[in-house]
Amino acid sequence: MVNDKLNYIIPNDWEVRHLDDFGQIVSGGTPSTAVSEYWNGPIAWCTPTDITRTDGITISETEKSITDAGLKNSAAVVLPTGSLLLCTRATIGDSKINNIPMATNQGFKNIIPYKETCIKYLYYLLQTKKKEMLEKATASTFAEISKSALCEIALQTPKRTEQEKIAEVLSDIDILIENLKKLITKKKNIRQGTMQILVTGKKRLKGFSGDWKVTSLDKLCRIVTKQTGFDYSAEIKPSLVTAPQIGTIPFIQNKDFEGFEINYNTDFFIPYDVAEKYPKILLDEVCLLISISGRIGNVAVFDHKQTAFAGGAVGIAKLYDPEIAKWCMLYLSCKEGQEQIFSNEKVGAQHNLTVADVRKLEIKLPEKPEREAIINVLLDMDNEIRLLEEKLHQFTTFINNCPFSE
Numbered sequence: 001m002v003n004d005k006l007n008y009i010i011p012n013d014w015e016v017r018h019l020d021d022f023g024q025i026v027s028g029g030t031p032s033t034a035v036s037e038y039w040n041g042p043i044a045w046c047t048p049t050d051i052t053r054t055d056g057i058t059i060s061e062t063e064k065s066i067t068d069a070g071l072k073n074s075a076a077v078v079l080p081t082g083s084l085l086l087c088t089r090a091t092i093g094d095s096k097i098n099n100i101p102m103a104t105n106q107g108f109k110n111i112i113p114y115k116e117t118c119i120k121y122l123y124y125l126l127q128t129k130k131k132e133m134l135e136k137a138t139a140s141t142f143a144e145i146s147k148s149a150l151c152e153i154a155l156q157t158p159k160r161t162e163q164e165k166i167a168e169v170l171s172d173i174d175i176l177i178e179n180l181k182k183l184i185t186k187k188k189n190i191r192q193g194t195m196q197i198l199v200t201g202k203k204r205l206k207g208f209s210g211d212w213k214v215t216s217l218d219k220l221c222r223i224v225t226k227q228t229g230f231d232y233s234a235e236i237k238p239s240l241v242t243a244p245q246i247g248t249i250p251f252i253q254n255k256d257f258e259g260f261e262i263n264y265n266t267d268f269f270i271p272y273d274v275a276e277k278y279p280k281i282l283l284d285e286v287c288l289l290i291s292i293s294g295r296i297g298n299v300a301v302f303d304h305k306q307t308a309f310a311g312g313a314v315g316i317a318k319l320y321d322p323e324i325a326k327w328c329m330l331y332l333s334c335k336e337g338q339e340q341i342f343s344n345e346k347v348g349a350q351h352n353l354t355v356a357d358v359r360k361l362e363i364k365l366p367e368k369p370e371r372e373a374i375i376n377v378l379l380d381m382d383n384e385i386r387l388l389e390e391k392l393h394q395f396t397t398f399i400n401n402c403p404f405s406e
Contacts (some may be wrong), residue, residue: 002331004029005295007282010156013158013159014156014157015156016155016157017154017155018155019111019153019155020215021155022114022122022155023082023083023111023112023113023114023117023122024109024111024112024114025111025147025150025151026079026110026112027106027109027110027147028075028076028077028103028105028106028108028110028372029068029075029076029105029106030074030076030105030106031066031071031073031074031076035073036348037067038067038069038070038073039064039065039066039067039070040066040068041062041065041066041068041069041252042065042067042069042237043065043067043070043071043078043102044061044065044103045064045065045066045070045102045104045105046059046062046085046098046100046103046104046348047062047063047064047105047151048087048107050062050063051085051087051091051094052094054096055178055181056178057096057097057099057120057123057171057174058097059085059098059099059102060098060099060100061100062102064096066103071103075106076104076105078101078103079096079098079102079103079110079215080101081244082098082110082113082119083098083110083111083112083119083124083171083384084096084111084113084126085097085098085110086108086109086110086111086148086150087108088108088109088133089142089144090106090107090142090143090144091107092130092133092137092143092145093126093127093130093134094143095126097120097123107142107144107211108276110330118160118164119169120164120168120171121157121163121167122155122169123352124166124170124269125138125155125157126155127208127399129353130157132153133150135345136149136150136152136153144273148313170399173395173398173399174399176395177395178389180326180391180392180395183351183388184388184392187319187381187388191378191382191385195330195333195378196335196375198374198377198378199327199330199334199364200334200364201364203369205373205374205377206371208369208370208373210366212364212365212366213365214362214363214364214365215362215365216363217358217360217363218359219364220317220319220321220324220328221288221317221318221359222318222319222320223280223316224269224316224318224358224359225281225316225355226281226292226310226312226315226316226355227278227281227310227364229312232312235274235277236270239271239274240268241268241269241270241271242268242269243261244269247271247273247308248270248271248272249269249272249275249309250264250266250268250315251266251267251270251309252266252308253266253267254289254291254293254294254295254313254314254392255295256294256312257289258298258300259299259300259301259333260300260301260303260329260379261281262300262302264305264306264308268311270309273305278309281309282307282309282310283302283304283305283307283309283310283316285304285322286301286303286319286322286325287301287302287304287316287318287322287325288301288316288318288319289301289314289315289316290314290315290316290317290341290358291313291314291354292315292352292353292354293312293313293351293352293353294313294350295313295351296341296345296352296353297338297342298345299332299333299337301326301329302325315353315355315358323368324365324371326375327363327365327371327375328363330374331363331364331393332361336364337361340361340362341357341361343351344357364377379387
């Protein structure tokens with residue numbers, strides 16, 4: 001049967017409770033920052049920033065601490081180990097379970113659990129209620145949800161033994177997620193190091209020898225160009241739309257590409273009949289994209305899975321041989337390539353490169369068989385990382401939706 005408070009089915013032996021059924025709800029407080037005697041004492045003092053920068057479901061340390069005098073001269077209380085620290089201002093819904101006694105600032109509603117409460121179950125259950133918390137929040141300087149509004153949220157609750165089993169399963173998945181994150185970071189670091197030594201020739205793959213030639217990007221390209229400010233203001237900007245329509249193509253900005261990744265579902269789209277008036281910046285072939293304003297150092301291969309159009313902060317390098325686009329991107333992404341790019345940086349309101357700077361970038365170029373072998377090594381590493389990231393996404397999605405969602 002559909003539960004009338006939750007509007008979806010829960011097992012018959014589950015109950016609907018509210019937050020104050022799980023424990024005593026207490027707010028935090030902040031001692032005066034003007035009184036030095038209130039600070040740097042023995043009592044850990046938690047802020048929402050401590051919560052968001054801490055991995056896992058528990059918290060054991062805080063950036064700041066307060067003294068006994070600071071505690072007495074604020075609304076803060078010392079929370080016993082095993083309390084739930086719930087952010088109710090700004091980063092609403094983020095939470096941790098404290099592994100040591102600590103106090104919090106006023107951006108929290110903390111739950112000191114009753115004896116019969118499984119605090120880990122409550123932690124995971126509240127993770128699925130963030131959207132509802134945000135909907136009930138009111139805003140002045142910061143969005144905030146009150147104690148009374150929190151206690152209006154229906155919380156589906158099985159018997160204590162089932163709570164513990166659910167929490168155990170989700171805790172194991174949390175550990176797996178953290179281990180996957182560490183493994184992905186390790187694999188990315190290895191990949192970055194491997195790229196650095198292979199694309200610079202510092203280490204050669206077995207079976208390859210001989211010198212590499214050094215050339216400039218403009219010698220490899222039939223055109224290196226960008227959009228002009230006049231074109232953008234006169235015709236391009238007025239024609240942009242914020243959703244794809246029949247006859248439009250994606251408008252690629254420098255936030256929409258990196259490495260081998262192109263985001264075609266971007267913020268703006270441009271009618272093709274406008275874009276084709278600017279064939280130099282029409283992305284209708286495999287080419288190289290280089291951020292020349294703001295996010296300089298960002299380089300990508302435009303894979304031409306569909307035709308698109310380049311935004312104003314994007315340099316476009318159309319190569320005589322599009323097959324070397326991957327190699328050029330990898331070389332310009334390594335330390336030597338990045339040092340070249342940033343050595344030409346012009347700093348004003350934004351960080352900028354000129355088209356002339358891009359044209360003179362040097363590329364070390366091995367013969368085609370060695371290039372392809374190196375690219376394949378790095379693509380294999382990228383695929384391994386991608387599979388790990390997909391697995392991470394699956395576990396994260398599961399833990400955010402099970403077993404509490406509709």
